[in-house]
Amino acid sequence: MANSAIIFPELVNGITLGAIYALISLGYTMVYGVLLMINFAHSEIVMAGAFFGLFLLSFFLKFTFFQNNLLLLLTSVFLLSMCVSGILGAAIERLAYRPLRKTNRLMPLISAIGVSLFLQNLFMLTLSPEAKPYPSVFPAVNFQLGAVTINSIQIFIIIISILFMVALEYFVNRTKLGVAIKATSSDIETAKLMGINTNSIISLVFFIGAALGGVAGILVGMYYGSIKYNMGFTYGIKAFTAAVLGGIGNIPGAMLGGFMLGILESLGAAYISSAYKDVFAFIILILVLIFKPTGLLGERAQDKC
Amino acid sequence: MFFAAENISKNFEGLKVLDHVSLEVGEKEILALIGPNGAGKTTFFNILSGIYTPTEGKIRFKGKSIAGLASYQIAERGIARTFQNLRLFPQMTVLENILSGFFFKTRYGLADALFKTKRFKQEEEKDVREACEISGFIGLKNKENELARNLSYGEQKKLEIARALALDPSLLLLDEPTAGMNHKETENMIDLIRKIREGGIAVILIEHDMKVVMNISDRIIVLDYGETIAEGRPEEIRNNEKVIEAYLGKRT
Numbered sequence: 207m208a209n210s211a212i213i214f215p216e217l218v219n220g221i222t223l224g225a226i227y228a229l230i231s232l233g234y235t236m237v238y239g240v241l242l243m244i245n246f247a248h249s250e251i252v253m254a255g256a257f258f259g260l261f262l263l264s265f266f267l268k269f270t271f272f273q274n275n276l277l278l279l280l281t282s283v284f285l286l287s288m289c290v291s292g293i294l295g296a297a298i299e300r301l302a303y304r305p306l307r308k309t310n311r312l313m314p315l316i317s318a319i320g321v322s323l324f325l326q327n328l329f330m331l332t333l334s335p336e337a338k339p340y341p342s343v344f345p346a347v348n349f350q351l352g353a354v355t356i357n358s359i360q361i362f363i364i365i366i367s368i369l370f371m372v373a374l375e376y377f378v379n380r381t382k383l384g385v386a387i388k389a390t391s392s393d394i395e396t397a398k399l400m401g402i403n404t405n406s407i408i409s410l411v412f413f414i415g416a417a418l419g420g421v422a423g424i425l426v427g428m429y430y431g432s433i434k435y436n437m438g439f440t441y442g443i444k445a446f447t448a449a450v451l452g453g454i455g456n457i458p459g460a461m462l463g464g465f466m467l468g469i470l471e472s473l474g475a476a477y478i479s480s481a482y483k484d485v486f487a488f489i490i491l492i493l494v495l496i497f498k499p500t501g502l503l504g505e506r507a508q509d510k511c
Numbered sequence: 512m513f514f515a516a517e518n519i520s521k522n523f524e525g526l527k528v529l530d531h532v533s534l535e536v537g538e539k540e541i542l543a544l545i546g547p548n549g550a551g552k553t554t555f556f557n558i559l560s561g562i563y564t565p566t567e568g569k570i571r572f573k574g575k576s577i578a579g580l581a582s583y584q585i586a587e588r589g590i591a592r593t594f595q596n597l598r599l600f601p602q603m604t605v606l607e608n609i610l611s612g613f614f615f616k617t618r619y620g621l622a623d624a625l626f627k628t629k630r631f632k633q634e635e636e637k638d639v640r641e642a643c644e645i646s647g648f649i650g651l652k653n654k655e656n657e658l659a660r661n662l663s664y665g666e667q668k669k670l671e672i673a674r675a676l677a678l679d680p681s682l683l684l685l686d687e688p689t690a691g692m693n694h695k696e697t698e699n700m701i702d703l704i705r706k707i708r709e710g711g712i713a714v715i716l717i718e719h720d721m722k723v724v725m726n727i728s729d730r731i732i733v734l735d736y737g738e739t740i741a742e743g744r745p746e747e748i749r750n751n752e753k754v755i756e757a758y759l760g761k762r763t
Binding site (some may be wrong): 373377380381382383385386388389392393395396397398399400401402403404410413 | 560561562581582583586587591592594598600601602603607610611612613614615617621624625631634635638674677678
């Protein structure tokens with residue numbers, strides 16, 4: 207039987223990973239919302255984002271000005287790498303999915319797998335087939351909250367993730383751009399008739415999803431201290447599970463699914479075995495698909511064809 | 512002419528749904544498009560709003576050709592429409608449905624929204640104010656925060672018109688605005704369409720309720736099997752042999 211000495215650290219770890227899954231799953235769910243398509247290349251955006259973050263961090267850390275100014279360093283690295291990841295995401299849609307949009311629905315899916323393999327190999331060949339160390343920007347200080355120990359990096363990851371999720375919720379529900387995204391998700395043909403240039407909305411959705419995925423990549427790098435060209439796969443498939451668990455196409459659902467998956471995984475690791483950790487995600491995916499394919503918060507998917 | 516569609520034809524895999532149909536609308540005119548089921552009326556609307564491109568024909572709006580433009584570009588130029596079967600955004604609120612029509616006028620960018628610049632705040636506030644004005648005008652006051660799918664059928668019909676008005680159109684296409692409405696609701700809808708015209712908007716409506724058609728139309732065009740069989744003022748159409756034939760069948 208597991209005791210609190212195992213459960214609490216696993217739980218904190220689970221919430222931290224859950225925050226990362228949640229950030230990544232937003233990209234899957236938003237793209238599914240507007241195009242009814244699963245963007246399998248999203249996991250590679252996470253990886254690419256981690257590398258963009260690494261380059262920017264290494265570059266900025268050459269300047270004493272940034273070494274002494276942590277807030278400015280992190281802000282610059284996150285904002286710049288979000289822009290680059292976002293542009294990459296939007297470019298993938300423009301080049302690899304849009305030309306295929308009017309064909310069979312499987313075509314963009316296969317194209318996405320192609321993009322995914324392409325990016326993995328590109329990063330492996332041009333950078334390194336080995337894991338790259340991630341610079342640690344701030345020391346991992348442990349804090350004791352009652353029986354729970356949490357370190358500064360975990361706190362940072364959870365705060366950053368929640369911050370971006372709140373910003374996204376605000377953006378989608380309180381602005382006209384958000385209204386246009388929701389309208390496009392709801393009914394793309396009618397959205398066009400309301401004067402909405404749905405192609406630019408789709409680009410925007412890919413941009414936002416990829417920017418958040420890029421942030422998640424940096425957070426993974428900071429958490430584990432190293433990144434690798436094939437790191438995206440595990441995170442991608444788990445975040446995808448989180449999106450399905452919450453109800454694919456549903457933004458709050460993806461956030462909820464992310465945290466739940468992280469926590470369930472950690473409880474499984476604590477009570478059963480950490481060796482089976484990755485198995486839990488897939489058991490959950492299969493169970494959700496069998497018993498509640500619409501997910502926790504999802505509506506029955508309307509067929510938009 | 513304010514709006515003119517000339518010799519519009521549409522084939523679907525060899526089937527001629529519209530055959531050289533022409534139609535003109537003047538500013539602030541109410542034109543009714545009638546005809547039996549399957550006459551091609553909704554197809555015609557789909558062409559005017561850019562969902563289909565015509566196989567043949569020209570469409571001019573305010574002096575410019577609009578045939579072949581994407582539907583969002585046609586909407587931007589000031590042609591808005593509603594649907595026979597409601598096509599609201601059901602999971603969005605009344606306010607959000609109306610706001611969707613303001614999107615093309617957006618002047619701020621993603622960065623303005625993220626950093627909540629002054630320009631962003633002013634524009635969003637102005638939009639909400641205008642959207643509330645529209646909902647008040649249409650008779651959906653105090654319903655702004657309800658989800659569209661929770662409205663009654665009559666209210667949903669109104670919301671579709673409100674959403675179309677948000678585009679600030681000069682031509683409004685109404686596809687069976689009174690379908691499924693009771694007597695009282697129909698009366699209200701007639702008043703509403705009149706008010707919309709008084710506001711300076713031309714209206715083309717597809718309608719099956721002859722009382723409505725005869726009551727509010729300045730002119731009527733009758734389609735049958737994709738062809739125009741009659742055109743004229745209500746009193747001319749009422750007594751037109753061809754029209755009576757199309758609706759009731761040949762007298763024996």
